[in-house]
């Protein structure tokens with residue numbers, strides 16, 4: 127369990143994080159979204175024990191992370207700008223990781239060769255940007271972390287590799303309850319990985335949601351009514367977050383149980399009734415009402 131309480135961090139006069147609260151359950155995959163300068167990297171570095179917060183506490187399994195070497199041995203951070211020892215080969219980097227992470231698993235490293243298919247004798251700085259990112263994942267996953275912190279990890283990876291890495295993350299979460307915290311600008315990119323999403327804006331966490339709940343009870347529907355009075359009857363029955371008219375077709379975002387909603391709509395026998403796919407981005411924007419506009423600016 128990761129618990130962040132009232133954490134603030136300022137650089138010179140620049141407030142990067144302001145009284146932020148956050149908790150992440152063991153074995154979950156938490157997506158941290160936000161605009162440029164929202165404070166994501168700063169928060170991730172605080173979580174990884176790289177920065178000390180000016181105020182507030184951050185605890186992992188009840189212990190502070192900053193300057194806590196035994197705890198840091200269980201946490202791996204992949205930053206957005208990768209760092210490898212100068213001129214090192216992948217093999218040489220494995221030695222460095224082994225010395226730092228006592229849970230290093232050489233057998234897993236060998237097995238993952240099948241996935242990454244890069245010769246461990248190659249010098250890392252001569253690899254492409256995407257390949258260097260693959261090496262970072264290869265080393266991180268072979269270190270068997272309990273907590274994996276990823277800052278913009280998907281940039282530069284091709285679609286096949288993205289999927290392979292997502293699968294490896296799922297495997298570690300399912301088999302060993304690894305916790306993953308992952309920052310991104312793009313909700314669409316992480317919506318199929320994360321079970322929780324937090325949105326940061328100007329150093330604060332403005333929303334935090336569990337995705338299953340959110341997706342399960344929000345529907346996008348379009349209807350053409352047989353009689354104008356049917357609309358009033360249906361509107362009285364449904365919890366509508368958003369509506370829009372396109373000619374004779376009405377489009378709604380509604381909250382509630384799918385079966386109940388379908389039943390209510392079918393009872394008025396509309397001329398047209400379709401359930402449409404709803405992206406997580408739309409759910410966030412419509413759900414948040416007043417601050418929706420702000421979120422829209424952050425997400426789009």
Ligand SMILES: Nc1ncnc2c1ncn2[C@@H]1O[C@H](COP(=O)(O)OP(=O)(O)OP(=O)(O)O)[C@@H](O)[C@H]1O
Nearest residue numbers: 137140141142160161162163164165166167168169
């Ligand atoms: N080392 C630093 N020195 C001074 N200011 C910093 C430092 N690191 C971050 N900041 C400031 O803190 C704020 C938050 O930056 P941070 O890098 O955490 O944002 P971010 O959400 O990761 O942004 P991006 O999406 O652009 O990577 C910014 O205003 C930034 O200028």
